[in-house]
Amino acid sequence: MAAPRSLLSLALALLLSAGxxxxxxxxxxxxxxxxxxxxxxxxxxxxxxxxxxxxxxxAEYTQTTGTPVRAVTDDAGPLIQRLRTEGxxxxxxxxxxxxxxxxxxxxxxxLLAPLDNATLTANIPANLxxxxxxxxxxxxxxxxxxxxxxxxxxxRFASEVKGYADLAxxxxxxxxxxxxxxxxxxxxxxxxxxxxxxxxxxxxxVRGWIANLATEPFSSDTLLLEAIIAGQCAVGIVNHYxxxxxxxxxxxxxxxxxxxxxxxxxxxxNISGAGLTTHAKNRDAAxxxxxxxxxAEVQARFAAANQEYPANPQAQPTDIVRGFGDFLRDPIxxxxxxxxxxxxxxxxxxxxxx
Amino acid sequence: MALSxxxxxxxxxxxxxxxRGPLFVAAAIAALPLTVLLALALSATGAPTEDMRHLFEHxxxxxxxxxxxxxxxVTLLAGLLGTALAxxxxxxxxxxxxxxxxxxxxxxxxxxxxxAFVAIAGLDFAGPVQTALRGIFGPxxxxxxxxxxxxxxxxxxLALYPYVYLLARGAFATQGRRALEVAASLxxxxxxxxxxxxxxxxxxxxxxxxxxxxxxxxxxxxTVAVFNYDTFTTAIxxxxxxxxxxxxxxxxxGLLVLLVAVALAFEQRAQAAQRHTALGGTAAPRLRLRGxxxxxxxxxxxxxxxxxxxxxxxxxxSWAARHAAEDLDADWWAAAGRSMALGLMAAALVCTLAIALxxxxxxxxxxxxxxxxxIATLGYALxxxxxxxxxxxxxxxxxxxxxxxxxxxxxxxxxxxxxxVAVLLLxxxxxFLAVGHAPIEAxxxxxxxxxxxxARLLGATGFALLxxxxxxxxxxxxxxxxxxxxxxxxxxxxxxLMTRPFGWDTLAIRVFELTSEGEWTRAALPAxxxxxxxxxxxxxxxxxxxxxxxx
Numbered sequence: 001m002a003a004p005r006s007l008l009s010l011a012l013a014l015l016l017s018a019g020x021x022x023x024x025x026x027x028x029x030x031x032x033x034x035x036x037x038x039x040x041x042x043x044x045x046x047x048x049x050x051x052x053x054x055x056x057x058x059a060e061y062t063q064t065t066g067t068p069v070r071a072v073t074d075d076a077g078p079l080i081q082r083l084r085t086e087g088x089x090x091x092x093x094x095x096x097x098x099x100x101x102x103x104x105x106x107x108x109x110x111l112l113a114p115l116d117n118a119t120l121t122a123n124i125p126a127n128l129x130x131x132x133x134x135x136x137x138x139x140x141x142x143x144x145x146x147x148x149x150x151x152x153x154x155x156r157f158a159s160e161v162k163g164y165a166d167l168a169x170x171x172x173x174x175x176x177x178x179x180x181x182x183x184x185x186x187x188x189x190x191x192x193x194x195x196x197x198x199x200x201x202x203x204x205x206v207r208g209w210i211a212n213l214a215t216e217p218f219s220s221d222t223l224l225l226e227a228i229i230a231g232q233c234a235v236g237i238v239n240h241y242x243x244x245x246x247x248x249x250x251x252x253x254x255x256x257x258x259x260x261x262x263x264x265x266x267x268x269x270n271i272s273g274a275g276l277t278t279h280a281k282n283r284d285a286a287x288x289x290x291x292x293x294x295x296a297e298v299q300a301r302f303a304a305a306n307q308e309y310p311a312n313p314q315a316q317p318t319d320i321v322r323g324f325g326d327f328l329r330d331p332i333x334x335x336x337x338x339x340x341x342x343x344x345x346x347x348x349x350x351x352x353x354x
Numbered sequence: 355m356a357l358s359x360x361x362x363x364x365x366x367x368x369x370x371x372x373x374r375g376p377l378f379v380a381a382a383i384a385a386l387p388l389t390v391l392l393a394l395a396l397s398a399t400g401a402p403t404e405d406m407r408h409l410f411e412h413x414x415x416x417x418x419x420x421x422x423x424x425x426x427x428v429t430l431l432a433g434l435l436g437t438a439l440a441x442x443x444x445x446x447x448x449x450x451x452x453x454x455x456x457x458x459x460x461x462x463x464x465x466x467x468x469x470a471f472v473a474i475a476g477l478d479f480a481g482p483v484q485t486a487l488r489g490i491f492g493p494x495x496x497x498x499x500x501x502x503x504x505x506x507x508x509x510x511x512l513a514l515y516p517y518v519y520l521l522a523r524g525a526f527a528t529q530g531r532r533a534l535e536v537a538a539s540l541x542x543x544x545x546x547x548x549x550x551x552x553x554x555x556x557x558x559x560x561x562x563x564x565x566x567x568x569x570x571x572x573x574x575x576x577t578v579a580v581f582n583y584d585t586f587t588t589a590i591x592x593x594x595x596x597x598x599x600x601x602x603x604x605x606x607x608g609l610l611v612l613l614v615a616v617a618l619a620f621e622q623r624a625q626a627a628q629r630h631t632a633l634g635g636t637a638a639p640r641l642r643l644r645g646x647x648x649x650x651x652x653x654x655x656x657x658x659x660x661x662x663x664x665x666x667x668x669x670x671x672s673w674a675a676r677h678a679a680e681d682l683d684a685d686w687w688a689a690a691g692r693s694m695a696l697g698l699m700a701a702a703l704v705c706t707l708a709i710a711l712x713x714x715x716x717x718x719x720x721x722x723x724x725x726x727x728x729i730a731t732l733g734y735a736l737x738x739x740x741x742x743x744x745x746x747x748x749x750x751x752x753x754x755x756x757x758x759x760x761x762x763x764x765x766x767x768x769x770x771x772x773x774x775v776a777v778l779l780l781x782x783x784x785x786f787l788a789v790g791h792a793p794i795e796a797x798x799x800x801x802x803x804x805x806x807x808x809a810r811l812l813g814a815t816g817f818a819l820l821x822x823x824x825x826x827x828x829x830x831x832x833x834x835x836x837x838x839x840x841x842x843x844x845x846x847x848x849x850x851l852m853t854r855p856f857g858w859d860t861l862a863i864r865v866f867e868l869t870s871e872g873e874w875t876r877a878a879l880p881a882x883x884x885x886x887x888x889x890x891x892x893x894x895x896x897x898x899x900x901x902x903x904x905x
Contacts, residue, residue, distance in 0.1 A: 044856075050867040051859070052876075073859075073867060074851045077595040081743060082852065085750040089757050091856075105598050180582045187596055215479065216501050219582045222872035223474065230480035231493065242872060342405075345596035349412040354582060 042068040043286045046083065047096040048076040049272050053305045054096070061292060067285050076102035076184075083111045088279045093286035096138075096274040099184045101191070103273050104338025107134040112275035117287060123294035123312045127333055128271055135275035137334070138293055139308040142267045142327070143189045145258045146243055147235040148228050154256060157235075163261035164193065164268075167235065168208020176212040177224050177233035181345075181353040185221075185239055185270065190348060191340035192268040195332050199347065206351050217354050222246070228255050244307030244320045259327035266328035270337070271311065376714035380726040383711050387733045387784045390744035391611065397747055398604035405602045409593060414606070417589040420503075421572070424585060427507035428514060428571045433564040435511060436518025437556075439655055441548060444526035447640040448651040455523075456896040458655055459516050461662035462838075463888030465845040466513035467576030468865070468881040471874050472666040473500055473509050474580060506581040512662040513577070514570055517838070518563035521793060524830055525556035528800070544641060558799060562792040565618075566838075569735040569788060572614065576847060580869075586610050587737040600743065607740040614735040618728055670885070673878030681879050686864075690883050693860040696850070697840040697887075699775075700782040701790075704839045705832060707783060708790035712798050713820065727791075734788035738848030745781040745853060774855055781849045786842050790835035797831025798824070837895045841888045861887075 047054060051073045058069040072079075076097045083090055083106070095112065097103050106112050112134040120129070120136050128137030145167065147157050161167065167176055179186055193202040214233035218224045221242040227233050246253055259267050274293070280286050292298055296314035303310040304318045316322070442448075443455040461469075477483055477500040488495050499505065529552060537547035553560070575587045586606065594603035643651050707730075715727045733741060801824060809815075809823040825832070847862050854863070861880040868877035 050871050052867060052871070052873075070856045072854075072856060073863070075595070075870070077591075077600075078739065078742070078848075078852045081594075081600055082746065085747055087750075087754060089750075089754050182579075182582070182588065182592060182596070184595065215499065217582055218501075219474075219580050220872040220874075222874070223478070223480070226480040227478075230485060232479040342597045345592070346408050346412070349408065354584060 041066075041282065041285055042070060043093050043282055043289045044091045045069060045071040045094045045096060045289075046079045046092040046277075047071050047073050047094075048079055048102065049096045049098050056305070057293070057298065057302060061289060065288070065292075067289070069289065076106075080106050080109065080111065083277060084109060086279075090277060090279050091281065092277050093280040093282045094274055094290065095277055096272070098272045099188060099338075100137075100271050100273070100334035101184060101188055101338035101341040103130070103135040103271075103275060104335050105341075106275065107132070108338075111278055113278045113280065115276050115287065115290075117291065119291045120294055123291075123296070123299075123314075125311070125313060127331060128273070128311045130275070130335060131333070135273050136290065136294065137271035137273040137311040138299070139272045139303045139306065140269050140311055140329075141272070141306075141308050142240045142259075142269045142329070143185055143237060144240050144267050144327075145235060145260050146225065146228060146238050146255050147258060148231070148233075149254045149256050150231070151234045154258075157256075157258055161235070161258055161260075163264060164189075164237070165197075165205050165208075167212065167237070168205045170212075172212040172235065174212065174214050175234040176209060177214055177227050177236035178209060178217045178353070179221055179224055179236075179238070180217045180219050181348040184341075186237075186353075187341050187344045187348070188270050188337050189237070189268050190344035191337045192330060192332060194340050194344055194347070195336050196265050196330070199343070203347055203351065206347065206353065210351055210353055225253075225255055229253055240321070240324060241307035244318070244324070247320050248307065248318075257324050259325070261330070262328050265332075266330040269309075269329045269334075271334055272306075272308070273311075373718065376718040377720075377723055377726075379710050380714040380718075380723045380730065383707055383714075383787070384726040384730040386780065387729060387787075389748055390733065390736075390741060390784055393747040394604050394607060394740065394744040397743065398601055398608055401599055401601035401605050405593065405597050405599050406605065408597075409589070409602060409606065413584075413589050413592065417584050417586050420583065421585045423503060424507060424510070424578070424583070425568050425571050427503075428510045429564050429568045431507060431511035432515040432567045433518050433560065435515040435658065436520075436563060437522045437553075437560050439515070439658065440519050440522035440526055441552065442651055442654065444523060445544060445548070445552075445640060446643050446651055448643045448648040450652055450656070451640075454652075454655040454659070456893075457659055457663070458519055459892055459896060460889060461513065461659070462516035462520070462841055463885045463892055464513060464663065464666060465576070465862070465865075465881070465884060466510050466570075466574060467580060467847075467869075468670070468884070469513045469662070469666055470506075470509050470577045470580040471869060471877070472669045473505070475874050476665070476669055501581055503583065506578065506583045509581075510571060510574070510577055512658070514567045515658070515662075517566045517570070518560060520834060520838075521559040521563040521796065522556055524793075524834065525559035525796075526552060528830075529555055558796050562796050566734070566789060566792055568617075569614070572610070572735050573737050575737055575739065590737055590740060594739075604740065604743070607737065611732065611736065614732065615728075618732075667882075667885070670878045670882045673875040674882045677876045677879055681876065686880070686883075689859050689861050689864055689880070690887060692858055693844050693862065693884065694887055696775075696778065696782070696858075696860065697843040699779055700786065700843045701836040701840040703779055703783050704786050704790040705794075705836050707787055708794045708835055709828075709832070711787070711791060712795045715795070716798055731788035731791050733784035734786065736785070738785065738846060739852070741785055742781060742849045742852035745777065745784065745849070749777050749853075775858070778850065778853045778855070778858070781853050782839075782843055782846070785846070785849060786839045789838045789842055793831040793834040793838070794828060795831075797828050797834075801827050833895050837891045840891050844884050844888050 045058075051071065054071065058071060062068050074082075076099065079095065080102065083092060083095065095106060097106070103112075107130055114133050116133060121133070124136045128140065129135065145161060145164070147161070160171065181187070190202060190206060193205060197205070215227070218227065221238040224236045224238055225242055225246055228236055240257060243253070243255060243257060261267065274290055276283065276286055276290065293302060294312055296312050299310035299312040299315035303315065307318060307321055309317050309321065439458050443451055443458070475481055479499070484495075484497060487497070533551055533555060534547060537551040542550060573587065575591065578585050578588055590603045590606045590610070593606055594600055711727055711730055715723050736744070805823065805827070806819065809819050814822050845862060847866050850860055850863060851866065854860075861884045864880035865877045865884070868880070
């Protein structure tokens, strides 16, 4: 009977491979996990900023300082939940997100520690950090208006659209594209509008946007930009760096940026930032990494990896981003935007922005 | 189930006292998801009533309808596709049949979320297909949008039909000549015999496959997120990430589990009266099709393969080629290795648990044991992110407890329980036990009580009966289970994200990180690797499964 033997060999193969794969797979973690965490000179980072955007800098930091940086990536929600659940036993020293709302919430939950540090306060402007210094912005992104240069000349577009609210007008019926309301960037934008105009006026604007949609909301800004290029829509609201990345990738594209509300409140900006966890085991090492990330030279590369604006005013953005021109930023404190996020989410739900 | 009642009765007669072992086994296995559900229920208390009111007024009605439409649509279409294709390749002979017979299973290796992003990048307004058509027919050409309810149902069905196909094909292929001969002798045409003999006989397999598809659809997050199609899962996610209320999210999840439990209870009742045993005999000879019938029979599987495998494969290949030079480094290979290691370990664990569970039910077929088996397989319908929380909370609690205990006696607790491979595997087991259980249970149902009796007469009882008689007969089911679990673990995202230890980044995690930044083309390389690695065990499964029908 061949059957039992082949089955046995299958089971054996499975077990063997299961057994072997553990030592076989590269697991520096397994080795270091066994050591008491307090004594290992390393920094453990929980990051919602994606690995491909931070891995090179972390590797460089380890190489120059000898301090290993171990990172776990996930979305901000699960990472915050992880920090909450682990409590005092969390291995995490630093928490990095891509949205002020998430930083605000983590701080609000008592997960981030205040940090009075001269280097950080000197490098990061006050409006880009927590008033209580529990988190610090590391890169700035603007959520702005992008339009098709095939359909409009810059002069004509500039005369028709001054700011976000103009896109709610009847002239844009069937021409506007939006990303899904599920994404935190849109939530932050609507939260900023609520802070600026109050809820009733914001509701009017958002209702106008939804009425003007050319197609169902997209699941990513990249798809939205491609739809503008293809002519499915004439205008959309995106984070500036998606266009920056596209230009870096493909060269010139027939899409331009119109900085909104330059005569008024300014364009909505958000931050990617970091904070020290309340229960950091390697506090000093974590602070040193954070200081390093805030220095002008590192800031330029931190931002360049994603075509963002450095938070440190001493650092320069990439040529592509400089090409977008200077613009007025909405000076509203990012913490306020974080606080208003649930309100914004409910508003978008009510109006049926999918 | 009726047959195992009889078997159990005999079992009782043979053993002087009623055997409680199976009950304990089933209870122990069901304890895993029960702990998870309990942890979730406890964490769900204290959601702000204002948030819940908002969700029930503005979110729940819409997503409930969407979810029902999606689950019904996908389950029906995938069930129809899977069954029709399986019947076609096992009943008829037509050009390329033997190629289709195994190739139709391959799309199983493509994660639904990957098929989704390929479909949207390729077929949406801005994609190459519509752009080319506008080039021919003018800029005003408007086609039905791919980002629509129909689009998401179609894409998920193409990704999930192999679950039904695999199980149905196994059923059709092993139904044996005798059943068909009896049908033919009663004057039934092949079509009548399909409806009145083959389909009813294959029902537990088809139903098992469709149940897997339904639960997979219900728990899906990645695909619906790419389509921006709001379901219960996205609502759970929204409550969590937008309202900052894990409690509200878990209450929604609880509602989802309740719905699933009710649906499963109905399915159970519908199936309870059925009795299935194999008639045996060699596989029936296939009828040769000619002319337009042969052409039509070739066209169906060909078009399914083209849209579910070949075109997406070509798209992935061309994108991957763009980035392979810079991305294909040691890191990447390590991620591929970890994906495979986790898949293999999870497959071994789940198969062991699934056999134990299926046996417990077979030997002791009382309502309690059967109920426990249902609970044990409930984890499959839970959205991965929710299940991850349910696993994470008790583990972190236990870890914190151990830490305090260690400190109390002056020691130092060294590790982090919640971030260890063991916990990750446990979470996979809770999530994928249903996947392993379905084929094994269906296969076990085929082993008639007469076989047991015969074996016992020859002196094989208890464990020897399992090892020497049942396991060889379970070969197909076991292998199917192992491959399904392996491939599912390779594709899994949220649990891996939340409970993986440091450094255990897998291919699926690479895909997640790249797609969530909108870098679709760079995600093609890890996505392609998931597909290729998944193809290996599927090919192995096919080689085995094809052996019986060669005779």
